[in-house]
Amino acid sequence: MLRVFVRLRPAAIAAGLVLGLIGSSGALAADAARGKILFTQKYGCYECHGTQGQGSPVTGPKLAPNPLPYDTLSAFIRSSNGPMPPFREAILPTADLQDIYAYLQSIPPAPDYKTIPLLNNK
Amino acid sequence: MARRNSKSPDVSRRKFLAGAAVAGATIATPPVADAAAPPVAAEKIPTVQRPTAQQIAAETELPKVDSPLGGRAGSDFMVDVIKSLGIEYCYANPASSYRGIHESLINYGKNTMPEFITCMHEESSIAMAHGFFKVSGKPQLVLCHGVVGLMHGTMSIYNAWCDRAPVIVMGGTDLDAANRPPGVPTIHSGQDINALVRDFTKWDDTPVSLAHFAQSFVRAYKFAMTPPYEPVMLALDAELQEMAVQERERDHLVIPKYTSPSPPQADVAALRETAKFLVSAERPVIVADRVARTPEGMKHLVELAELLQAPVVNLRGRMNFPNSHHLSQPPGQLYNQADLILGLEVGDFWNVVNAFTDNADNEGLGLQRRRAKVDAKLITINSVELNQKSNYQDFQRFQPVDINMVGDAEASLPSLIEAVKSAINAEHKAAYEKRGEAFKKAKAAANERAMQAAAVGWDASPIATARVAAELWGAVKDNDWALVAASNGSSGWPERFFKIDRHYQWIGGSGGAGQGYGIPAAVGAAHAHKAFGRLAVAIVGDGDSMYAPGALWTAARHQIPLLAIVHNNRGYHQEVMHVQRLSNRRNRVANNGRDFGPVGTRIENPNIDYAALAKSMGVQAFGPVSDPNELGPTLKKAVQVAKAGEPVLIDAVMQPR
Numbered sequence: 165m166l167r168v169f170v171r172l173r174p175a176a177i178a179a180g181l182v183l184g185l186i187g188s189s190g191a192l193a194a195d196a197a198r199g200k201i202l203f204t205q206k207y208g209c210y211e212c213h214g215t216q217g218q219g220s221p222v223t224g225p226k227l228a229p230n231p232l233p234y235d236t237l238s239a240f241i242r243s244s245n246g247p248m249p250p251f252r253e254a255i256l257p258t259a260d261l262q263d264i265y266a267y268l269q270s271i272p273p274a275p276d277y278k279t280i281p282l283l284n285n286k
Numbered sequence: 287m288a289r290r291n292s293k294s295p296d297v298s299r300r301k302f303l304a305g306a307a308v309a310g311a312t313i314a315t316p317p318v319a320d321a322a323a324p325p326v327a328a329e330k331i332p333t334v335q336r337p338t339a340q341q342i343a344a345e346t347e348l349p350k351v352d353s354p355l356g357g358r359a360g361s362d363f364m365v366d367v368i369k370s371l372g373i374e375y376c377y378a379n380p381a382s383s384y385r386g387i388h389e390s391l392i393n394y395g396k397n398t399m400p401e402f403i404t405c406m407h408e409e410s411s412i413a414m415a416h417g418f419f420k421v422s423g424k425p426q427l428v429l430c431h432g433v434v435g436l437m438h439g440t441m442s443i444y445n446a447w448c449d450r451a452p453v454i455v456m457g458g459t460d461l462d463a464a465n466r467p468p469g470v471p472t473i474h475s476g477q478d479i480n481a482l483v484r485d486f487t488k489w490d491d492t493p494v495s496l497a498h499f500a501q502s503f504v505r506a507y508k509f510a511m512t513p514p515y516e517p518v519m520l521a522l523d524a525e526l527q528e529m530a531v532q533e534r535e536r537d538h539l540v541i542p543k544y545t546s547p548s549p550p551q552a553d554v555a556a557l558r559e560t561a562k563f564l565v566s567a568e569r570p571v572i573v574a575d576r577v578a579r580t581p582e583g584m585k586h587l588v589e590l591a592e593l594l595q596a597p598v599v600n601l602r603g604r605m606n607f608p609n610s611h612h613l614s615q616p617p618g619q620l621y622n623q624a625d626l627i628l629g630l631e632v633g634d635f636w637n638v639v640n641a642f643t644d645n646a647d648n649e650g651l652g653l654q655r656r657r658a659k660v661d662a663k664l665i666t667i668n669s670v671e672l673n674q675k676s677n678y679q680d681f682q683r684f685q686p687v688d689i690n691m692v693g694d695a696e697a698s699l700p701s702l703i704e705a706v707k708s709a710i711n712a713e714h715k716a717a718y719e720k721r722g723e724a725f726k727k728a729k730a731a732a733n734e735r736a737m738q739a740a741a742v743g744w745d746a747s748p749i750a751t752a753r754v755a756a757e758l759w760g761a762v763k764d765n766d767w768a769l770v771a772a773s774n775g776s777s778g779w780p781e782r783f784f785k786i787d788r789h790y791q792w793i794g795g796s797g798g799a800g801q802g803y804g805i806p807a808a809v810g811a812a813h814a815h816k817a818f819g820r821l822a823v824a825i826v827g828d829g830d831s832m833y834a835p836g837a838l839w840t841a842a843r844h845q846i847p848l849l850a851i852v853h854n855n856r857g858y859h860q861e862v863m864h865v866q867r868l869s870n871r872r873n874r875v876a877n878n879g880r881d882f883g884p885v886g887t888r889i890e891n892p893n894i895d896y897a898a899l900a901k902s903m904g905v906q907a908f909g910p911v912s913d914p915n916e917l918g919p920t921l922k923k924a925v926q927v928a929k930a931g932e933p934v935l936i937d938a939v940m941q942p943r
Contacts, residue, residue, distance in 0.1 A: 205882055206875075208866040211859065211942050218743030218750060220777040220943040223863065226742055245645050245653075249870030277741040282756040284737075285763065285783075 194259075199267030202260050207251065209264065217268050224248065228271040237265065357530035360496050361390035363539055364527065367500045369399055370541045371507050373427050373454070375418065375813070376400040377411040379438075381431035383458025383474055386527025388429070400427055403813075403844055406836025408439030410806035412517075414837065415453045416446045417770065417810030420604075420793035423580060425452040425510050432459030432479040432521060440483060441800040446517045447486035448633075448680045449603070449797025450576055450670070452510035453517040454503075455483070460524040461492075471524075480519045485677040488516035494523070496531060496539055504542045512547040513579065513694040514669040549579075552667050552693030554701055560628070560665050560689055561705030565714055567626035567663070570596045573638050576603035576631040581789035583696035584608075587630070590703050593710065595722035603633060603794045608787035612726040622657050629666040629687075630695040636683035639664060646871050665689040667698050680798070736782045748939045749914045754825065754851065755779035757914075761921035762823055762849075765929070767791065770811035771804050771824035774860070775853050777943045780825060790815070802833030805850065809841045809933070812848035821928055823849045828896065829858045829889060835899055841933035842904035849921075849928040850935045852896045854910060855942045862887040862942070896937035909937030 203209045203217075209227075213219050217228030224247075231237060238261060244250045251261075277283040364387050368376075376391060378384075392402055405411040408430045415426040430436050436457045446453050460466035460475040476482075480490035489509040493499035499520075506518040531539065564570055572591060578584040587607055591598050597615040600607045607614050621627065621638060629635045639662075643653040658664070664687040671692045674681055691698065710718075740752035755776060763784075768791045772780040786792045793811055796803035804826035812822035831852055841848055865884035869876035881888040897907035906927050908920045920936055927934035 206878065208862070208876060208878075208883060211863050211866060211883065214743055214746070214750065214941045214943070215748065216743040216746045216750075218746065218752075218941075219739070220751070221736075221739070221779075222774075222777045223943045226739065229742070245647065247643055247645065249645070249867045251870055252873055254873050255870060255875050274738075274742040275744065277737040280741055280744060282760050283740055285756070285760050 194262040194266035196263070196266040196270040199260075199263035199265065199270075203264050203267050207256055207260070207264070212248070216271055218274075228268040229273045231265065231268040234262075234265050357533075357536070359386070359390055359394070359527075360529050360531055361386040361527040362394040363496050363531060364499055364503075364522075365390045365395040367503050367541050368427060369395065371504070371544055372424070373400045374422075374424065375403050375415075376427040376429055377403045377405050377414045377418075377810070378429035379405045379408055379411060379431075379435060381429070381435050381458055381474075382471065383431050383460060383524050384429050384456070384522060384527065385458075386524060387456075387458075387522065390527075403840060405806075405840050407834050408435045409442045409802050410809075410834045410837040410840065412439045412442035412446060412453055412455065413803050413806035413834070414810030414813065414840070416442065416449065416451045416803075417793065417807035417812075418814045419451050419453065419515075419810075420449075421768070421770070421790055421811045421814035425454055425507065425515075428453055428455045430455065430457050431474055432457035433474045433476050433482075436479055436482055441798070441802060442806075443483050443517050443519075444486045444678070445796045445798040445800050445803050447678075447798065449794065450514045450516060451797065452515040454506060454510060454520075455487070455517060456520045456522045458522050458524055458527070461521075462523075462525055466524070475524075479521050483517075483519050485675050486517075487519045488673060490519040490521070492521040492523070493526065496526065496535055499526065500539065500541050504544050507544060508547055513549040513697070514673055515579070516673065549694040549697040550669065550672060550692075551701065552691035552695075552698040556689055556691045557698060557702045558705045560691070561702060561709050563626055563663050563665065563689075564594060564596070564628065564706055565709040567596075568717075569620075569624050570594060570626040570628065571620045571624040572596055572598045572628045572630065573601065573632055573635075574598055574603075574606035574630045575601040575633050576794065577695045577699075578604045578606045578789060579694075579696050583699065584789050586696065586699035586703060590699060590706065593703065593706050593718075595718035595725070597725055599638075601632065602781070602792065603631070605786065605789045605792040605794075606630075608785075609781055610785050610787060612722065612729045615725060615728065616732065622659070624658060624662050626663040626665065627658060629664075629668070631668055631670070632666065633670075633680070634682040635664075635666055635668075635687070636685040639685055644867065650871070663688050665691070667691040667693060667695040669694040733782075740779070740782075743941070745914055746941065747912050747914060748855070748941050749912065749917060750941050751775070751777045751853070751943060752779045752782075753914050754853075754917065754938055754940055755783045757917045757921055758823060758825070758851065759783040760918070761925050762821055765821040765925070766819065767821045767823060768793075768811070768815050769824070770815070770822045770848070771808040771826050771850075775827055775855060775943055776825050790818075790820070801827075801830045804830040806834050806837035806840075808848055808850060809837045809846055812841070812933075813844070813846045816846055816931075821849065821925065822847065823851075823928075825851045825853050828852050828854045828856065828894065831896065832889075832894065836903070838900050838905045838933065838935065839903035845931055846933055847928045847931050848933045849924050850933070852909075852935065852937050854894075854896060854937055854939050856890045856893060856939075857883050857888045857942065859887075859942045897935060900935040900937075905933045905935055907935040907937065909935075910939050911936060912939035 204215050212224030213227050219226030241251045411428045415428050418426050430439050457479050459479050460471055466472055491502040493502045502520055506520055510518045591613045597613050597620055598607045599617050639658045641655055641657045645653055647653040666687050743750040744753055769784055808824035815822045862883040865887055866876050876884040879885040881890055897909040900907035911917055911920055924934045924936055
């Protein structure tokens, strides 16, 4: 029952990166607010990646801030054969994926950990 | 059984209940005043009859003084046996089938050594004893109803079994089918109650005399404390508890002397061969799971690792290795690149040598591949192979190895260290120094990456797991603390922030991954820490907490200081992800119903108020806390409560993982 999810395989991400270099962004006109709702309430993205896409060392990599290029991310999401299941068009329409991507893009950069006292607590 | 030979005048339960049965039978007899009256036709019998003379007497007269038990109570002797082993606590939910020994423990035994700790569920009793052992190294007693209580306790016994933790479980039962009270006491008795847990206990017995009990209890204790440690079970006949010591036994009852068993060491020749391979390996990796039974085990492992400057992957079944040591390393690429992997008390060595991905490959069975190099030397030391059973699959997949040493790893380390020292030359030392420097750099870089990762989502609400771990560390680090539980859902953040370098500061997980372990085991561990004045802290799962929340009441009742944070992600999150995964694999949108995750996996609508739950049981509590900036001040208050000797709980609304 308690089967542990493991992190995304680096090889899979690398494959996605290659695809991303030859793709183009289609997310610019998307709705970040709607994307947040889809990310956190409909498609279960937050389950492994956190509500702000911060990721977890155990369940899934960081998605934001500074998400991978849209086409890279999209290619991986559509065809993942790693611990993350694929989200095909029938499950996650492109319009929704674009909104989710807009949400990820809207997440502000993280502070430098050196500015947070608790992260410098030896 | 023994009862049939008893010559003692008795006020035994049999007689007492038989008397009650006779009294009950009189209800159906005609009233004395009407004895001479002509019989009444059945259809004219009134629905309410006047009470009989016997009933009136029973209700109004002072009870006769019971005749004293004809000699010393059998269960008093049992208490002497238990005391001989220095057992401090008896964790138990009360039950009639063990009332004989219960009475003896609290009256004859004066409720000390062991002290009766009132528990609200047998799953909690056993988990508390489990947690207590992992801090103290001392097995404790659990009493339960032999059938229904034991049924409640099975999951916790299985956890203790998988976690190699000794617990002495005794279940009351009434063996004499011809004379035991009818009704519930009979339903709560069994022919062989131990059968229920025989697959996951090391040894069990059903003593039929007091002398037999003495031998079996000491034997059970000895078996439980011989590595691999495991739970043991004794069935305790109600009659044997309640009867007086028989004349023929009176002058011959002996409590056997207990001598602590020497743990089994691995074969010396195999250890020497292993040392040669270790010394000459270029990329050795030591994988440690349940190695350090005692602080000595940790010291030995540090010595071995430092001699070789070999990385240790601590699977954290126990506190094996200080996490701030430069040789404490995550698996990363170590397994893939190793030319030698030494597995010490590893529960699942297959999963070290190989990798499994839960995907659609292999017709949905998932991707399985070897990650260790084909020519990597694989060596194991494991005591569990001394004691295996076939039904439950805690032995994991079969992994062929090159050297398979059956023995206790902690007991074997000194000989291995000596053999390694003998085999190392100056050339080796130079190479090891270089290796160690590389791991120092890798450690520093990994720490920096971890801190930067923790900064992402720092101000998120629900609160990030990294933030909770950092805040908790900040709140306790200047105290003598111990982390008694860290839920799987914390993504390993507590282990990244807490500087865990003492044996008592970490106790591993549940073993069997059965829900309901978190709070009771944390309470048991905190109970052991209480004697040392340590600040015990825990992060427990929300779903897990609802299996046995009554353990909080036990903590309040017995003033067991514990600071518990409930990781409230409002879901059975592991299952949230599993159903999501299968939905996608089948190309279907997961049906979330009215929740934030697949139907059947979420704990919301309504949300549970864990703070209110704790308060209802006398535990101070805060929350729900969902603002990350409120967490620090709340923790400060909670630390003060725990330091004052009381349990305290914080309901923290947190990220899923």
